[in-house]
Amino acid sequence: MAFFLFLEDCFGYMLLVKRRFQKQEHCPPLITFGFGRPSALHHLHRFNHPAMRYLLFVFILVLIHVTSFSQDRVKPAPLVKDGDGPYTQLIIRGVMLIDGTGAPPIGPTDIVVRGNKIERIQTVGYPGVQINPERRPKLEPGGKELNCEGMYLMPGFVDMHGHIGGSQAPIAEYVFKLWMAHGITSVRDPSAGNGLKWVLDHKALSAENKITAPRIHAYTVFGQGSKAPIITADQARAWVQENAKAGADGIKFFGASPEVMDAALRENKRLGLRSACHHAQLDVARWNVLNSARAGLTSMEHWYGLPEALLKNNTIQNYRPDYNYQNEQHRFSEAGKLWTQAAEPYSEKWNKVMNELLSLDFTLDPTFNIYEASRDLHRARRAEWHEDYTLPTLWAFYQPSKISHGSYWHFWGTEEEVNWKENYRLWMIFVNEYKNRGGRVTAGSDSGFIFQLYGFAYIRELELLREAGFSPLEIIRSATLYGAQALGREKEIGSVEVGKLADFVIVEENPLQNLQVLYGTGAIKLNDNNEVIRVGGVKYTVKDGIVYDAKKLLADVKKIVDEEKAKSGFKLKQPGIN
Ligand SMILES: [Zn+2]
Numbered sequence: 001m002a003f004f005l006f007l008e009d010c011f012g013y014m015l016l017v018k019r020r021f022q023k024q025e026h027c028p029p030l031i032t033f034g035f036g037r038p039s040a041l042h043h044l045h046r047f048n049h050p051a052m053r054y055l056l057f058v059f060i061l062v063l064i065h066v067t068s069f070s071q072d073r074v075k076p077a078p079l080v081k082d083g084d085g086p087y088t089q090l091i092i093r094g095v096m097l098i099d100g101t102g103a104p105p106i107g108p109t110d111i112v113v114r115g116n117k118i119e120r121i122q123t124v125g126y127p128g129v130q131i132n133p134e135r136r137p138k139l140e141p142g143g144k145e146l147n148c149e150g151m152y153l154m155p156g157f158v159d160m161h162g163h164i165g166g167s168q169a170p171i172a173e174y175v176f177k178l179w180m181a182h183g184i185t186s187v188r189d190p191s192a193g194n195g196l197k198w199v200l201d202h203k204a205l206s207a208e209n210k211i212t213a214p215r216i217h218a219y220t221v222f223g224q225g226s227k228a229p230i231i232t233a234d235q236a237r238a239w240v241q242e243n244a245k246a247g248a249d250g251i252k253f254f255g256a257s258p259e260v261m262d263a264a265l266r267e268n269k270r271l272g273l274r275s276a277c278h279h280a281q282l283d284v285a286r287w288n289v290l291n292s293a294r295a296g297l298t299s300m301e302h303w304y305g306l307p308e309a310l311l312k313n314n315t316i317q318n319y320r321p322d323y324n325y326q327n328e329q330h331r332f333s334e335a336g337k338l339w340t341q342a343a344e345p346y347s348e349k350w351n352k353v354m355n356e357l358l359s360l361d362f363t364l365d366p367t368f369n370i371y372e373a374s375r376d377l378h379r380a381r382r383a384e385w386h387e388d389y390t391l392p393t394l395w396a397f398y399q400p401s402k403i404s405h406g407s408y409w410h411f412w413g414t415e416e417e418v419n420w421k422e423n424y425r426l427w428m429i430f431v432n433e434y435k436n437r438g439g440r441v442t443a444g445s446d447s448g449f450i451f452q453l454y455g456f457a458y459i460r461e462l463e464l465l466r467e468a469g470f471s472p473l474e475i476i477r478s479a480t481l482y483g484a485q486a487l488g489r490e491k492e493i494g495s496v497e498v499g500k501l502a503d504f505v506i507v508e509e510n511p512l513q514n515l516q517v518l519y520g521t522g523a524i525k526l527n528d529n530n531e532v533i534r535v536g537g538v539k540y541t542v543k544d545g546i547v548y549d550a551k552k553l554l555a556d557v558k559k560i561v562d563e564e565k566a567k568s569g570f571k572l573k574q575p576g577i578n
Pocket residue numbers: 001002161163190446
């Protein structure tokens with residue numbers, strides 16, 4: 001999300017400012033740094049007086065501090081083994097299998113895993129009929145059986161938009177365990193906000209199962225680490241090549257000049273890497289989703305840039321006259337009026353744009369959940385998991401602020417929420433129809449902003465896909481196989497098929513009947529004795545043949561939160577209440 005823009009801005013401008021300070025040269029025009037976001041530091045070129053230079057020096061020290069914090073701020077995950085396995089042979093007995101391909105549930109099924117791979121999938125009976133033990137796969141000496149009779153098993157979930165914390169959640173273990181506790185066994189980190197080296201180190205540790213974490217895919221923010229602003233096609237191509245050499249899996253863009261975007265996207269595609277783009281407002285008038293898709297972008301994040309490709313009476317979003325992009329309430333409230341400026345659903349223009357995106361095999365990663373507070377702030381801020389699982393720093397970051405990006409609740413009320421409800425309605429029609437015409441839509445959360453918590457927000461994303469019109473089986477496919485396809489990893493992960501890696505989500509309740517059973521806090525149910533109970537919550541997350549007790553992972557998260565609360569005496573309070 002936008003917070004990384006801020007940190008990246010600090011980093012980029014620090015380099016520029018530092019060079020300028022050393023050379024005492026007159027500043028060149030500050031035009032772009034990768035994603036072309038203007039900065040509050042723009043005025044620094046006037047600092048030529050000696051006293052002002054001293055102030056500048058102090059300011060640089062502060063920036064260096066901010067920068068080193070932005071690069072190392074997230075505490076690395078501990079080298080602790082929380083799961084059991086892998087086993088020479090693991091037999092998961094008696095599950096109802098939802099394999100991720102779109103096939104309907106089938107069970108009872110036994111699944112045999114050897115090491116980290118699925119070796120055999122066998123249907124072993126019929127509902128309501130005693131299972132004949134002779135017909136079941138045999139346990140070998142040294143093998144392990146996991147009795148999951150009556151439970152539901154799905155492929156591990158892919159979170160296509162997972163930032164690994166940040167200053168607001170500076171503990172990798174916290175983020176990883178919230179994901180793993182919700183069945184997320186693969187994430188794409190869109191920005192590599194902790195620095196590419198940090199992310200690649202954790203990717204390797206996760207691949208070796210030395211830390212408890214999903215499989216990681218690092219998409220570096222375009223321009224990250226560049227010594228100079230990227231303003232030409234040659235510079236763009238050079239950066240893309242460096243990024244590939246450094247081992248990144250792809251690039252996350254926010255927008256840039258058409259020349260730079262075109263060159264970078266084409267070069268990245270030529271190298272066989274994937275890409276994601278949050279089409280930020282500052283560049284979207286000259287480069288929208290269609291431009292990106294034509295140049296080779298593989299997935300769009302959120303929704304910005306799509307209504308702009310569909311505008312009907314204008315060529316630029318119709319902003320309020322006093323609009324200022326630095327004003328978060330302006331940014332989000334005007335965004336809430338954007339879809340009504342787009343061509344009507346099923347109109348000629350709407351169809352044309354959709355069909356072109358489809359022809360380019362373009363992936364939509366809507367991250368519906370991350371904007372949900374825009375249409376229902378009350379719901380987002382009162383979510384019951386905040387009490388036990390939200391870190392004090394994260395809670396502080398969510399609060400209304402003129403400085404924190406995405407904390408746009410300056411005076412957010414009925415009018416803004418009603419606009420956003422209409423925004424969602426039109427957006428959801430597009431996304432659902434895109435799926436109906438054969439398009440790939442994935443599930444991504446973008447947690448850590450706007451009252452959305454890691455793991456929990458991913459399940460909310462699944463619920464919002466349901467609201468958009470996806471059937472439960474279509475949702476599971478988006479969360480698994482389609483995510484794997486978008487990452488280019490569908491040969492290894494994304495469905496429960498022989499030969500693929502053993503990444504599973506196992507839950508005691510039927511997620512197709514109620515997706516809320518996947519929330520760590522479970523779903524509310526009245527039992528036969530008229531007592532209110534909680535059911536569900538993921539039971540086991542299996543990654544690479546290793547079985548994790550998902551509820552234990554969640555308990556570890558609560559412990560981390562409790563410790564952080566104890567340090568500061570934190571009590572969770574709603575905004576404006578003392
Ligand atoms: Zn993001």
